Amino acid sequence: xxxxxxxxxxxxxxxxxxxxxxxxxxxxxxxxxxxxxxxxxxxxxxxxxxxxxxxxxxxxxxxxxxxxxxxxxxxxxxxxxxxxxxxxxxxxxxxxxxxxxxxxxxxxxxxxxxxxxxxxxxxxxxxxxxxxxxxxxxxxxxxxxxxxxxxxxxxxxxxxxxxxxxxxxxxxxxxxxxxxxxxxxxxxxxxxxxxxxxxxxxxxxxxxxxxxxxxxxxxxxxxxxxxxxxxxxxxxxxxxxxxxxxxxxxxxxxxxxxxxxxxxxxxxxxxxxxxxxxxxxxxxxxxxxxxxxxxxxxxxxxxxxxxxxxxxxxxxxxxxxxxxxxxxxxxxxxxxxxxxxxxxxxxxxxxxxxxxxxxxxxxxx
Numbered sequence: 001x002x003x004x005x006x007x008x009x010x011x012x013x014x015x016x017x018x019x020x021x022x023x024x025x026x027x028x029x030x031x032x033x034x035x036x037x038x039x040x041x042x043x044x045x046x047x048x049x050x051x052x053x054x055x056x057x058x059x060x061x062x063x064x065x066x067x068x069x070x071x072x073x074x075x076x077x078x079x080x081x082x083x084x085x086x087x088x089x090x091x092x093x094x095x096x097x098x099x100x101x102x103x104x105x106x107x108x109x110x111x112x113x114x115x116x117x118x119x120x121x122x123x124x125x126x127x128x129x130x131x132x133x134x135x136x137x138x139x140x141x142x143x144x145x146x147x148x149x150x151x152x153x154x155x156x157x158x159x160x161x162x163x164x165x166x167x168x169x170x171x172x173x174x175x176x177x178x179x180x181x182x183x184x185x186x187x188x189x190x191x192x193x194x195x196x197x198x199x200x201x202x203x204x205x206x207x208x209x210x211x212x213x214x215x216x217x218x219x220x221x222x223x224x225x226x227x228x229x230x231x232x233x234x235x236x237x238x239x240x241x242x243x244x245x246x247x248x249x250x251x252x253x254x255x256x257x258x259x260x261x262x263x264x265x266x267x268x269x270x271x272x273x274x275x276x277x278x279x280x281x282x283x284x285x286x287x288x289x290x291x292x293x294x295x296x297x298x299x300x301x302x303x304x305x306x307x308x309x310x311x312x313x314x315x316x317x318x319x320x321x322x323x324x325x326x327x328x329x330x331x332x333x334x335x336x337x338x339x340x341x342x343x344x345x346x347x348x349x350x351x352x353x354x355x356x357x358x359x360x361x362x363x364x365x
Contacts, residue, residue: 025066025067025068027041027042027068029066029068030059030062030063030066030068033062033065033066034055034058034059034061034062035058036055036058036059040055040059041059044056044059044060082114082137082138082139082140083112083113083114083140084113084114084115084116084137084139084140085104085108085113085114085115085116085139085140085141085142085143085325085328085329086115086116086118086130086134086137086139086141086142086143087100087101087104087115087116087117087118087142087143087144087167087321088118088119088120088127088130088131088134088142088143088144088145089101089117089118089119089120089145090119090120090121090122090145090147090211091119091121091122091242091243092117092119093243094242094243094270094272094298094300095271095298095300095301095302096270096271096298096300096315096317097145097317099300099317099318099321100145100167100168100317100318100320100321100324101115101117101321102318102321103317103318103319103320103321103322103323103324103325104143104321104322104324104325105321106318106321106322106325107321107322107323107325107326107329108325108329111329113140113329116134116137116139118130118133118134120145120147122147122211123147124147124148127144127146127147128156131144131154131156131157132156134156134157134162135156135157135160135162139162140162140163140328140329140332141162141163141164141165141328141329141331141332142154142157142162142163142164142165142328143164143165143167143321143324143325143328144164144165144166144167145166145167145168145169146166146169146212147211148212149169149212150166150169150170150171150172150176150178150180150212151171151172151173158176163328163331163332164176164328165177165178165179165324165325165327165328165331166178166179166180167179167180167320167321167324168180168181168213168320169212169213170341170343171341174339175339176339177324177327177328177331177339177340177341177342178341178342179320179323179324179327179342179344180320180341180342180343180344181315181316181320181343181344181345181346182343182344182345182346183213183216183217183220183346184216184217184219184220184223185220185345185346186216186217186220186297186313186315186346186348187216187217187218187219187220187221187223187224187267187313188220188221188223188224189220189313189346189347189348190217190220190221190267190295190297190311190313190348191204191220191221191224191225191234191267192224192227192228193295193311193348193350193354194265194267194293194295194354195224195225195228195232197265197289197293197354197355197356198356199263199264199265199293200231200232200233200264201232201233201235201261201262201263201264201265202221202225202232202233202234202235202263202264202265202266202267203234203235203236203237203250203254203263203265203266203267204218204221204234204235204236204237204266204267204269205237205239205246205247205250205266205267205268205269205273205274205277206218206236206237206238206239206242206268206269206273207238207239207240207241207242207246207269208238208239208240213269214242214269217267217269217297218236218269221234221267222234233263235263237250237253237254237266239253239273242269242270242272242273243272243273243276244272244273244275244276244279245276246272246273246276247268247272247273247274247275247276247277247278247279247280248276248277248279248280249276250266250268250273250276250277250280251276251277251278251279251280251281251284252280254266254277254292255280255284255286263292264291264292264293265289265292265293265294265295265354266292266293266294266295267295267297268294268295268296268297269297270296270297270298271296271297271298271299271300271302271303271310271312272300273296274294274295274296274297274303274310274312274353275296275302275303275306275310277292277294278294278306278307278308278310278353282307288308288352288353289308289352289353289354289355289356289358289359290356290359293311293353293354293356294308294310294311294353294354295310295311295312295313295348295353295354296310296311296312296313296353297312297313297315298312298313298314298315298317299312299313299314299315299349300312303349303351304351306353308352308353309351309352309353310351310353311348311349311350311351311352311353311354311355312348312349312351313346313347313348313349314346314347314348314349315344315346316344319344320344323342327340327342
């Protein structure tokens with residue numbers, strides 16, 4: 001029996017000819033019921049175009065009646081790779097990473113490939129564990145939003161010659177693809193906007209772990225301060241987590257600063273922090289943007305829907321995921337794949353939370 005026939009036999013859950021649900025239905029059972037050879041059933045499953053309509057219908061009727069499901073895992077095991085890719089993100093609860101995952105999923109669906117989504121929670125041990133698991137699953141390739149930058153060695157997958165693409169961070173080496181956004185430019189856009197609004201003391205809100213993306217946004221903010229007029233201040237506000245709770249904590253810290261030293265604007269390194277900061281200000285009766293202007297980062301869906309619509313630096317999150325998956329699948333399928341570093345430009349979306357012109361507009365209601 002050839003391997004193409006063996007790969008479907010003996011490992012199928014289903015209903016047998018005797019109707020016992022605990023029995024396993026094999027490709028032989030399907031062939032016997034349809035009155036054809038095992039090879040013909042295999043062709044119906046893998047190359048239906050070479051089988052006559054009448055025979056194909058008979059085989060498909062037998063598959064349906066016996067509730068036969070082929071063992072895709074066994075088939076993939078023999079092929080050496082599964083029809084699956086893995087995606088490891090920092091925080092699956094952050095809508096920005098959800099949008100990236102949707103982009104990856106769309107590209108995977110177009111290629112008839114499944115997606116395994118993993119959440120590292122910003123923890124190195126979880127990142128290592130998921131990369132090892134994905135390698136053990138013999139995935140076609142791995143996409144990762146890394147903890148420590150795009151040039152980590154990632155031996156769990158790279159040493160097994162599994163293609164890997166870095167997402168949301170630019171890799172400096174040419175041994176892998178990366179898809180990212182210019183976060184330095186994003187930080188510069190946000191801070192320059194606040195300076196143009198007349199702010200002299202600007203808080204930068206970021207997490208204590210300071211992943212590379214946040215460091216790049218901070219670098220862009222410092223660049224805007226350096227290019228501005230003398231006397232501008234950038235005041236770092238560090239919180240434990242890049243979440244709404246972290247933003248609320250940042251709000252408490254800002255409100256504890258004595259009045260004359262308190263910043264009049266805040267650039268938050270993601271939108272969840274900005275939304276949490278907005279919540280705290282609302283709770284204490286402070287006005288946005290009069291008492292504190294706010295700019296976030298990512299432009300997630302909730303930014304525009306906030307009580308005070310949130311200004312934010314927009315990243316093309318869906319496009320990030322889609323393009324990264326496209327590059328990964330191309331590398332997995334091609335012997336002459338050339339690594340690319342795709343960098344998108346961010347866009348500042350100005351809304352009410354940082355636009356002082358709203359304060360001067362007459363109330364129409």
